[in-house]
Amino acid sequence: MNEQVLPQDPPAFRAYVRTWMKTHYAQFVRDWPAEPDPVSLAFRRGWEDTLCRHGWAGLGWPGQYGGKALPLSHQAIYLEELARSGAPLGVNLIGHGIFAPTLLHFGTEAQKQRYLPGILRNETIWCQGYSEPGAGSDLAAVTTRARKVGRDFVLDGHKIWTSFANLADYCFVLARTDPDSQRHRGLSFLLVDMRQPGVRVEPIRQLTGEAEFCEVFFEQVIVRQDCLLGQEGEGWRMAMTAASFERGTYFIPRLVQFERELASVRRLIDQAASGLSAVALQDYRQRWSALYTDSAILQLKSHRALTAAMSGSPPGPEGSSTKVHWSEAHQRMLDLAMQLLGLHVCTPDARHQAETEFFTRASLWSRAETVLAGTSEIQRNIIGEKVLGLEKG
Numbered sequence: 576m577n578e579q580v581l582p583q584d585p586p587a588f589r590a591y592v593r594t595w596m597k598t599h600y601a602q603f604v605r606d607w608p609a610e611p612d613p614v615s616l617a618f619r620r621g622w623e624d625t626l627c628r629h630g631w632a633g634l635g636w637p638g639q640y641g642g643k644a645l646p647l648s649h650q651a652i653y654l655e656e657l658a659r660s661g662a663p664l665g666v667n668l669i670g671h672g673i674f675a676p677t678l679l680h681f682g683t684e685a686q687k688q689r690y691l692p693g694i695l696r697n698e699t700i701w702c703q704g705y706s707e708p709g710a711g712s713d714l715a716a717v718t719t720r721a722r723k724v725g726r727d728f729v730l731d732g733h734k735i736w737t738s739f740a741n742l743a744d745y746c747f748v749l750a751r752t753d754p755d756s757q758r759h760r761g762l763s764f765l766l767v768d769m770r771q772p773g774v775r776v777e778p779i780r781q782l783t784g785e786a787e788f789c790e791v792f793f794e795q796v797i798v799r800q801d802c803l804l805g806q807e808g809e810g811w812r813m814a815m816t817a818a819s820f821e822r823g824t825y826f827i828p829r830l831v832q833f834e835r836e837l838a839s840v841r842r843l844i845d846q847a848a849s850g851l852s853a854v855a856l857q858d859y860r861q862r863w864s865a866l867y868t869d870s871a872i873l874q875l876k877s878h879r880a881l882t883a884a885m886s887g888s889p890p891g892p893e894g895s896s897t898k899v900h901w902s903e904a905h906q907r908m909l910d911l912a913m914q915l916l917g918l919h920v921c922t923p924d925a926r927h928q929a930e931t932e933f934f935t936r937a938s939l940w941s942r943a944e945t946v947l948a949g950t951s952e953i954q955r956n957i958i959g960e961k962v963l964g965l966e967k968g
């Protein structure tokens with residue numbers, strides 16, 4: 576690991592990260608042995624490995640585990656500058672962003688010693704095994720079972736939409752360990768080695784042509800007692816705590832990306848302007864202006880979430896408002912981009928090729944954004960009940 580000395584003063588820290596990202600990402604792209612493809616999992620993993628090799632993992636972890644113990648404000652600056660460099664998101668987001676803080680919070684010392692070094696070096700990729708064919712929005716309906724046999728568990732079940740399961744070395748699985756329990760009681764949080772017998776991963780081909788999430792089948796999988804995180808039956812509480820770890824920072828890279836794309840859409844409008852009627856041009860400009868306002872409001876919401884997380888206040892329903900707002904505004908922006916690109920999407924010409932490829936993929940992928948991490952309907956239920964105080968429907 577590169578022992579870099581990071582400036583503590585926030586503006587100096589930002590300037591340092593910005594320069595570092597600019598230089599190293601450009602170098603990484605130049606050195607990439609094939610045609611650089613920021614969408615491909617190999618490219619994304621390669622860049623993430625580079626970041627980890629240079630000490631950019633574990634920024635918030637305590638020093639004794641190889642972390643830098645930086646405050647959340649500095650982690651936010653890092654994420655902003657990383658996204659601003661134009662580099663893609665990594666493939667071990669769940670390992671770094673969700674599992675590691677959960678492990679630091681609930682794990683035994685032996686578990687921390689076992690799992691943290693692999694995440695720090697990006698050698699072990701993690702995935703999250705919560706959703707099932709009959710338990711998505713209604714996560715408490717989980718039916719994956721883990722029977723106690725001697726001191727160990729035997730795991731049987733079927734998970735779905737498990738992001739990066741095809742790359743993952745480990746999965747944290749929400750499973751029912753008390754066969755007589757119902758709903759959120761009697762669930763446990765198990766750390767499962769994806770390479771062991773009885774684990775089968777079937778990638779699901781998506782609209783974009785990629786297959787980065789999967790079905791995962793567990794058939795008679797032995798899970799050792801020391802792979803139980805926290806106490807037996809405490810899985811629901813742990814899953815909810817795990818979800819809260821990203822709450823201050825989840826939207827930061829996504830909102831920087833939103834801003835970058837908005838600037839590209841602006842260029843598309845300017846390029847198309849001379850060929851448009853006055854009415855059409857006004858329509859495009861108004862829609863762009865509304866999206867610009869969305870972007871500004873989303874930044875404020877993100878700052879508010881970060882401030883709340885930094886002051887240690889428990890997660891509130893504000894995250895649902897940001898989730899609905901971001902995912903739906905993003906779809907509106909990509910619809911606008913696709914309309915502006917118009918015929919170029921069907922009959923690509925060299926001048927518009929890069930934008931057409933980028934926006935076509937982004938537009939198709941954005942269909943998933945109103946579903947993942949809780950659908951828009953579920954977020955609206957939360958806003959209705961917890962913010963507006965409406966009765967449960």
Ligand SMILES: Cc1cc2nc3c(=O)[nH]c(=O)nc-3n(C[C@H](O)[C@H](O)[C@H](O)COP(=O)(O)OP(=O)(O)OC[C@H]3O[C@@H](n4cnc5c(N)ncnc54)[C@H](O)[C@@H]3O)c2cc1C
Nearest residue numbers: 703704705706711712736737738943946947948949950952
């Ligand atoms: C790209 C992507 C990545 C994902 N990655 C992971 C992952 O890594 N790990 C993981 O465990 N899961 C993952 N998921 C799963 C995701 O959490 C679920 O898709 C989501 O929670 C919705 O569950 P579902 O697909 O089963 O839909 P369902 O729950 O079956 O919902 C179907 C429809 O009914 C609506 N609906 C359901 N209940 C209500 C209600 N009470 N009120 C109003 N409307 C309702 C929903 O809004 C939706 O429109 C991922 C999903 C996507 C799209």
